Amino acid sequence: MTLSRRDLLLGSASLAAGAAGAQLLGSVPAFAQGASPTFKPEQGASLRVLRWTPFVKGDEDTWLANTKKFSDETGVQVRVDKESWEDIRPKAAVAANVGSGPDIMLVWFDDPFQYPDKLMDVTDIATGFASKYGGYYPGLEGYAKQGDKFIALPLATIGNGILYRDSMIKQAGFSKFPEKTDEFLEMCKALKAKSKPAGFALGKAVGDGNNFAHWIVWSHGGRMVDESGKVVINSPETIKALQYVRELYQTFIPGTESWLDINNNRVFLSGDVSVTANGVSLYYSAKNDPKMAEMAQDIRSTTLPIGPIGQSVELHQTTSAVIFKYSKFPNAARAYLQYMLDKPQMDAWITGSSAYCCPPLKGMIDNPVWTADPVHEPYKRASSTLRPNGYAGPLSYASAATMADYVMVDMVAEAATGQRTPEEAAKRAEQRANRYYRV
Amino acid sequence: MTEAALSPSDVPAARTRASITQSKGFLGLMFMLPAAIFLLVFLTYPLGLGVWLGFTDTRIGRDGVFVGLENYQSLWDDSIFWLSVFNTLLYTVVASLLKFALGLWLALLLNEHLPFKAFIRAIVLLPWVVPTVLSAIAFWWIYDTQFSIISWALMNMGVIDSPINFLGSPNNARATVIFTNVWRGIPFVAITLLAGLQTISPSLHEAATLDGATSWQRFRFITLPMLSPLIAVVMTFSVLFTFTDFQLIYVLTRGGPLNATHLMATLSFQRAIPGGQLGEGAAIAVAMVPFLLSAILFSYFGLQRRRWQQGGSDA
Numbered sequence: 116m117t118l119s120r121r122d123l124l125l126g127s128a129s130l131a132a133g134a135a136g137a138q139l140l141g142s143v144p145a146f147a148q149g150a151s152p153t154f155k156p157e158q159g160a161s162l163r164v165l166r167w168t169p170f171v172k173g174d175e176d177t178w179l180a181n182t183k184k185f186s187d188e189t190g191v192q193v194r195v196d197k198e199s200w201e202d203i204r205p206k207a208a209v210a211a212n213v214g215s216g217p218d219i220m221l222v223w224f225d226d227p228f229q230y231p232d233k234l235m236d237v238t239d240i241a242t243g244f245a246s247k248y249g250g251y252y253p254g255l256e257g258y259a260k261q262g263d264k265f266i267a268l269p270l271a272t273i274g275n276g277i278l279y280r281d282s283m284i285k286q287a288g289f290s291k292f293p294e295k296t297d298e299f300l301e302m303c304k305a306l307k308a309k310s311k312p313a314g315f316a317l318g319k320a321v322g323d324g325n326n327f328a329h330w331i332v333w334s335h336g337g338r339m340v341d342e343s344g345k346v347v348i349n350s351p352e353t354i355k356a357l358q359y360v361r362e363l364y365q366t367f368i369p370g371t372e373s374w375l376d377i378n379n380n381r382v383f384l385s386g387d388v389s390v391t392a393n394g395v396s397l398y399y400s401a402k403n404d405p406k407m408a409e410m411a412q413d414i415r416s417t418t419l420p421i422g423p424i425g426q427s428v429e430l431h432q433t434t435s436a437v438i439f440k441y442s443k444f445p446n447a448a449r450a451y452l453q454y455m456l457d458k459p460q461m462d463a464w465i466t467g468s469s470a471y472c473c474p475p476l477k478g479m480i481d482n483p484v485w486t487a488d489p490v491h492e493p494y495k496r497a498s499s500t501l502r503p504n505g506y507a508g509p510l511s512y513a514s515a516a517t518m519a520d521y522v523m524v525d526m527v528a529e530a531a532t533g534q535r536t537p538e539e540a541a542k543r544a545e546q547r548a549n550r551y552y553r554v
Numbered sequence: 555m556t557e558a559a560l561s562p563s564d565v566p567a568a569r570t571r572a573s574i575t576q577s578k579g580f581l582g583l584m585f586m587l588p589a590a591i592f593l594l595v596f597l598t599y600p601l602g603l604g605v606w607l608g609f610t611d612t613r614i615g616r617d618g619v620f621v622g623l624e625n626y627q628s629l630w631d632d633s634i635f636w637l638s639v640f641n642t643l644l645y646t647v648v649a650s651l652l653k654f655a656l657g658l659w660l661a662l663l664l665n666e667h668l669p670f671k672a673f674i675r676a677i678v679l680l681p682w683v684v685p686t687v688l689s690a691i692a693f694w695w696i697y698d699t700q701f702s703i704i705s706w707a708l709m710n711m712g713v714i715d716s717p718i719n720f721l722g723s724p725n726n727a728r729a730t731v732i733f734t735n736v737w738r739g740i741p742f743v744a745i746t747l748l749a750g751l752q753t754i755s756p757s758l759h760e761a762a763t764l765d766g767a768t769s770w771q772r773f774r775f776i777t778l779p780m781l782s783p784l785i786a787v788v789m790t791f792s793v794l795f796t797f798t799d800f801q802l803i804y805v806l807t808r809g810g811p812l813n814a815t816h817l818m819a820t821l822s823f824q825r826a827i828p829g830g831q832l833g834e835g836a837a838i839a840v841a842m843v844p845f846l847l848s849a850i851l852f853s854y855f856g857l858q859r860r861r862w863q864q865g866g867s868d869a
Contacts, residue, residue: 208614319808370699372811373721382700519829
């Protein structure tokens with residue numbers, strides 16, 4: 116793999132140019148394809164879009180370039196504002212509540228389920244995409260669909276994955292990164308003894324803490340609630356998971372229980388840990404810094420190990436696009452999303468995001484970005500391994516509140532550090548979750 | 555004078571009008587109205603709204619309905635809430651006592667004749683002047699599990715073998731956030747008490763010295779009583795600021811590890827905004843009010859006793 120970032124950018128530019136060319140040649144409006152409905156923007160329409168602040172520059176550039184193309188073709192002016200990702204949830208909720216604000220927002224996780232009746236039904240666009248591009252990945256669809264109705268359009272998975280230092284695991288006597296949780300534990304023990312230890316966030320880290328804690332529990336078959344929304348976290352599977360994390364934790368670098376989202380990045384980049392889990396951005400911090408070239412060469416990635424349930428499951432981060440019902444230009448808004456989320460634009464955007472964003476539709480997964488760098492590859496699997504928050508129950512206020520209150524993270528951290536026995540930690544998590552899932 | 559020009563029939567009406575506009579009560583009311591409106595709009599309304607929200611199941615994005623004491627009942631059974639109450643009380647009591655003791659000590663030192671007095675006083679104010687978030691971020695690095703400069707220095711000196719887990723273990727984290735709060739709060743106490751010290755007439759000390767009082771006796775029977783009204787005010791403010799602290803915790807730990815540093819204010823935020831449970835968050839915030847009120851009443855009745863101020867006994 117010798118493709119550089121520059122090649123990548125050039126590739127995406129020509130791709131984008133090609134897409135634009137195709138639209139110029141085809142006199143039929145670009146929207147009228149397959150089973151997709153066509154929307155004619157209202158006369159003099161203008162849109163306001165509020166999105167989360169991009170993590171990588173290429174994301175923002177391609178998003179804005181796609182938007183500009185849309186404006187050029189339809190004459191609809193679109194203003195794209197950004198807001199730090201933690202502020203998106205309250206902003207969207209307030210907009211929904213007061214009935215004014217941006218027409219379109221890119222939101223996180225189960226946000227659309229906080230105010231489903233304030234969102235425009237986008238089932239027609241979603242089913243159009245699904246039939247055209249081989250369907251949505253089930254996890255992402257779950258975040259956008261209430262009953263039979265799409266209240267949001269799945270946009271992307273912000274993938275989480277293992278990043279490790281090849282030289283360090285070799286030093287511990289492992290030529291290959293283990294795929295199973297028990298082998299993984301063995302490797303972590305060896306890493307602590309012979310090399311640099313592993314480290315995963317166990318503090319109040321919104322992204323990393325939740326990803327790790329959910330993986331621990333899910334990989335062993337534990338789950339917060341059952342299909343009907345009854346809390347079933349206090350189960351033998353959860354206890355097993357907690358016993359596992361207790362052992363695993365003892366191989367970590369000390370202090371992970373105070374780690375917030377940024378700590379594992381810092382420690383990994385300083386070379387003090389050999390293994391951690393993060394988005395691909397961590398790799399880019401090393402790669403874009405000439406002084407860290409040697410380390411970047413040594414970084415490898417993979418998905419989190421598979422536990423007793425025999426399949427790869429992770430929380431990741433999910434983002435969806437919603438249109439508020441109060442929008443004065445519903446057709447322009449629908450046309451915009453239909454344009455932005457269609458393959459040509461998505462391809463450019465996914466490429467521009469340098470493996471940070473994984474597409475929601477199976478037919479869009481093939482993208483040069485995944486093979487451009489071997490470190491990208493595991494992040495390609497993010498959408499397929501994604502399991503929604505509050506699994507296996509319905510998404511609701513309760514699922515969102517349970518995650519925001521760190522019920523899963525606290526339980527795993529309590530058991531890992533030995534503050535409570537696995538049994539006590541599970542029981543306490545059950546009590547806490549019941550406060551939100553009460554009927 | 556104007557009344558003289560009026561016809562007789564107009565007189566009673568004019569007199570009433572005049573008496574209304576001349577009446578002290580009415581005028582007083584009129585003059586107070588702007589301030590009252592200001593207080594109503596910016597203080598009473600938000601506070602009232604908060605109290606009301608605490609009785610509803612409002613969520614972000616959805617209006618709530620009145621649910622009575624349900625939020626409070628549910629909090630009563632919530633161990634995290636009680637943990638946050640304990641943390642808040644511990645944080646407030648320990649930090650306030652330390653701030654008072656160290657602040658008073660610093661004020662007494664600064665009251666002495668020192669070279670570069672103004673300069674030193676200005677420096678002492680720095681922790682108070684720097685925005686909390688900035689200093690908290692600096693401390694976050696100082697306490698970092700891996701990169702802490704304190705751990706690094708101690709390790710290089712050979713005092714310890716592995717880094718100190720400042721924010722990782724519950725009790726360490728509590729001590730650490732309390733220390734940081736004290737660091738930040740001392741200047742306020744010290745500078746205010748210093749201002750108080752300077753109002754104490756030197757002649758009192760001179761007289762006491764002539765009578766053979768020791769310096770402890772002078773402190774105990776002159777300085778402290780003269781300072782006590784100010785101490786009451788300063789400590790009331792200090793307790794209120796400490797009790798409602800948010801930024802420091804949010805930057806350093808977000809309430810972790812294992813909720814050991816979750817204060818009522820941070821828990822209220824976590825539940826209300828990221829968690830979307832506005833009603834419950836408001837209830838936690840309202841639950842802070844009795845504590846705050848009792849702190850105010852304590853300082854008002856406990857520390858402002860006239861007789862004590864004048865050097866009499868407590869009885």
